[in-house]
Amino acid sequence: MNNHNLFAALRAAFPTDLDAIAVETDDELCYSWRDLDRATAMMANLLASLDLPAGARVAVQVEKSVEAMMLYLATLRAGYVFLPLNTAYQSAEIEYFIGNAEPAVVVCSPKNFGWVSKIAFQAGTRNVFTLGDDRTGSLLDRAAVHSDVHEPAAKAADDLAAILYTSGTTGRSKGAMLTHGNMLSNAQVLKDYWGWQPGDVLVHALPIFHVHGLFVAIHGALLNGSKMLWFGKFDPRGAIAAMRRATVFMGVPTLYVRMLAEPSLTREAVGSMRLFVAGSAPLLPETFNAWRERTGHTILERYGMSETVMLTSNPYRPEQGERRAGTVGFPLPGVGLRIVGDDGRELPQGEIGGIQVRGPNVFKGYWRMPEKTQEEFTADGWFKTGDVGLVDERGYARIVGRSKDLIISGGYNVYPAEIEGYINELPGVAESALVGVPHPDFGEVGVAVVTARPGATVEPDAVIATLKSRLANFKIPKRCFVVDELPRNTMGKVQKNLLRDQHKGLFT
Structure with missing residues (x-):
């Protein structure tokens, strides 16, 4: 593939029947693969019509919706840089992000247009749109007049695709720059490692402003041509009910705790499920064990970061080993992981030290922070995660603490x-x-x-x-x-x- 645009790879994986259902929402809306293709083309053409500079950032703070996912895909398709912002961020935080990233386009919820647009216009942003979670907003109104045909912009693997802000211990947020190659390589590795197969259906119950929901879950489903059962907000009973028609679920530990509190969580309810993935926070052994006892399924815990997407995973296939509570498994294919002492020396198995990683998934650096980027990489090119851990005698990685006091x-x-x-x-x-x-x-x-x-x-x-x-x-x-x-x-x-x-x- 000459064009390394991540969208082009995702689009190539769409099923041949474009009229099949791609996304079904919790309020019973259905979107076909053709809908995804046409709507992302119209949004991409809207962005292209704005005469944006190369590498322009599109900052987005909106509630979760299928249209918000389409905007992300359209930004990739048009060749610009997507900047997702947590919906909980308030004015002081948004002011910093917009000032630092200098986005050419800002998209916000209609209810926040007053204060967000004021911050954006004062910072020099020329284009501010709204997008509601009920298929309303100026973004959709403006996109509706554009063509539903669009050729994905030509991108190199090393071209920037997204910036994710991750706060530093000094309190100053850093923008982690992820490339098309970073994310595509990770998605392709996970497709194989987690055994994605024809007919898989994903319950999508995560937010879409960070790595887990936006990249790992969405890329996984799209790259496999898999239908998504889409929840605007997590609903434990609804998610359990949806599992009768699904095979894959990804969640943070909190979601598993909340589902365990529901009487409807039974072995029968999850009988068609193939894989439960947990990440973004440590999964307590009690939750791990309670889930296995209640459902007969063993949660697969993995480890990733905004700067690296996924790094390690417990095994999916039994022949690779068991899924062990309290561990985050093995480095993914192509990912290097080492444990280093305070003196920079690599430590043997069982000893606790700083976790360092490298691989095609590791980010390009921090946005406009060359000194910080240099500081966080070793002379031989390994990224210092800031996490503290060990690799046990069987090769499983364990996170034991966080040097950055997170x-x-x-x-x-x-x-x-x-x-x-x-x-x-x-x-x-x-x-x-x-x-x-x-x-x-x-x-x-x-x-x-x-x-x-x-x-x-x-x-x-x-x-x-x-x-x-x-x-x-x-x-x-x-x-x-x-x-x-x-x-x-x-x-x-x-x-x-x-x-x-x-x-x-x-x-x-």
Whole structure:
């Protein structure tokens, strides 16, 4: 294939019968493969008509819908760069992303047009469209007048396809640049490794603003010509009911916990299912075991990042080994993984160190941050993931911690330094520390511990209320405590491990 445009590869995998159902939604709408082809062509032609510069970014913050997926595919098709933004992001965050990425096009929910368009126009964006989750919005109105035929733009494998923002420990978000080649190579590897087969049907219940739902799930289904049963929002009962007509489900641990709470989850209900995949956050062994006992299926846990798409996976085929609770399996074909000590030396099996990776799936670097990119890659080209782990005696990788102090709540990344920065700016606050503690539903949630300035009073509820007006909901601490002082070691560093221990039983 001379054209390495990811869309061209996905389009080539569409079934010969374009009138077959490609997507069926939870509100009983059906989209054929022909609908996907025509609608993405019209949107691609709309983007092409805007006279955008080469490599233009299309920033999108909309609710989940099939049309939103089509917009992603149309952006690839037209040869531009897709920039998905979490629907929970508030004005301060959107202002940063638009200022940093300088998108030529911004697409937002109709209800947010007032404030999003103001930020976008002030930043120099010329085109702002709306897209609702009910098939309304100016994007669809404008696309409707364009041709439904479009030749995918010619792209090299190394050309940029998407930018995903991932917060840093300093609180400054970094845009991970993923190429057409990064994503296509990963999708092709997973198609084989996870045994995608004719007749597979995917229950799509994930958000589509991050790697798991947007890339792993959608690319997997499209590259296999597989129908998707589409949920705008996760509904445990609805998802279980849909499994009678499906074979594959991908979810974060929180989704599995919620389905286990439903009496309708039985072996009979999942009798036609072939594969359950979990990722984006650690899967507790209790959840792993409870699911196997209840359904007869063993969840396949895997490991990936915004910067790399998928890196490792527990085996799909029994002859490759068992799926082991608490592990993320083996490096995928073509992916290198090594465990490195503080001195940069590769460690033997069983020893804990920093996880480094390389492969065709590893991103191009951080958007407009050459120094940060250089810092995160070794001299011999390995990417430092920031995760801490080991490879056991049987070759299975285990993630044992996160050197970057990350909290993963319900599958979303929460970076303490970012939240602490906002808390420390509040009136009366002297200092704060955010720690992650176990939570039965979200896996982990943030707890803020705050000290007040001399003579000042800080109200815990007021801290949380103020954060809610500024930040995405998944970043908001579930509890806030005001204390006289934070525990420190002899070097003056806050001992977050003591705070975690102190509050670890709050929700369990």
